[in-house]
Amino acid sequence: MMLSIQEYRDAFVAYLKNYNTPKDPRNLYDPIDYILSLGGKRLRPVLTLMSADIFNGNYKDALNAALSIEVFHNFSLVHDDIMDDAPLRRGKATVHEKWDVNTGILSGDAMLIMAYQLFENYQAAKFQDLAKLFSKTALEVCEGQQYDVDFETRNDVTIPEYLKMIEYKTAVLVGAAMKMGAIVAGASVDDQQHIYEFGRNLGIAFQLQDDYLDAFGNPKTFGKQVGGDIIENKKTYLYLKALAFSSEADKSKLQELFTVAPDSVEQKVAVVKRLFLESGAAEATQQAIKAYTDKAFSGLESLQISEPKKALLKAFGTNLMNRTV
Numbered sequence: 001m002m003l004s005i006q007e008y009r010d011a012f013v014a015y016l017k018n019y020n021t022p023k024d025p026r027n028l029y030d031p032i033d034y035i036l037s038l039g040g041k042r043l044r045p046v047l048t049l050m051s052a053d054i055f056n057g058n059y060k061d062a063l064n065a066a067l068s069i070e071v072f073h074n075f076s077l078v079h080d081d082i083m084d085d086a087p088l089r090r091g092k093a094t095v096h097e098k099w100d101v102n103t104g105i106l107s108g109d110a111m112l113i114m115a116y117q118l119f120e121n122y123q124a125a126k127f128q129d130l131a132k133l134f135s136k137t138a139l140e141v142c143e144g145q146q147y148d149v150d151f152e153t154r155n156d157v158t159i160p161e162y163l164k165m166i167e168y169k170t171a172v173l174v175g176a177a178m179k180m181g182a183i184v185a186g187a188s189v190d191d192q193q194h195i196y197e198f199g200r201n202l203g204i205a206f207q208l209q210d211d212y213l214d215a216f217g218n219p220k221t222f223g224k225q226v227g228g229d230i231i232e233n234k235k236t237y238l239y240l241k242a243l244a245f246s247s248e249a250d251k252s253k254l255q256e257l258f259t260v261a262p263d264s265v266e267q268k269v270a271v272v273k274r275l276f277l278e279s280g281a282a283e284a285t286q287q288a289i290k291a292y293t294d295k296a297f298s299g300l301e302s303l304q305i306s307e308p309k310k311a312l313l314k315a316f317g318t319n320l321m322n323r324t325v
Contacts, residue, residue, distance in 0.1 A: 002312060012067075029107075031095045035074045046066075052185045054313065065119070068130075069180065071111050081096060140172045144169025147165040171204045201292050215238055215273055
């Protein structure tokens, strides 16, 4: 019997509360409790629980794997925030702001170890499969983060390189979250791989949509500052497509807007958005989002699960892309 997204989320949050118990030294564990309790959509752990149920396992058996994914994800946020010198995370002070940078580094290290420790709740064969997948994914996330950092100072980033960066930085963790649920449920190796691909392609589509909404989203519903990527000179898919499609004059104008500090931020955002639209980059980005979403959905056909379960995964994907989950 499958649960609703909200029911999986509630079950996970209850489990997380139990995991977050005060421990000494407080300056190591309090920041961990803090970042883990800041909320967020808990999408990745929900996917792990859902995936276990999809393959006829018991979602409760997947709670430790789901928690591992969430602890790892939050660990990466703590360290990313230090690298970005970010003051806020989910509207609250970041760990290194609330405590200090050294605390953020050490608490983050502890979280990475705690994420591994959670696999100890599984029998040897599953422990090995989970840990292998986790190590591969965690390294890819680091690679994705490094590509992202490298791209800030490069003017020759290609579309394939950009897609690889978002795949490693974001999408592989979505795929791994789903595959972990399949591993816990004892799904076939084929099914494990198919559900991983579903999550990975959906993750790429989601990140591309994030790029798109950053420029063209509704400020009321998009959780971040609209135009934030443009202000920060982020070379997103939109930007790279605009460079590829624009005339030489528009191309150099766009490059100049992304290198020289503007007189007016509002004007910069407006001009860049106009170039995104006129060049056809906005439309090309929407086409890419659709292509990856379709790829994720067509991959479901290969899964050895019932049609209603396929429909459920499809509905989840649709809701995720409509930002309603």
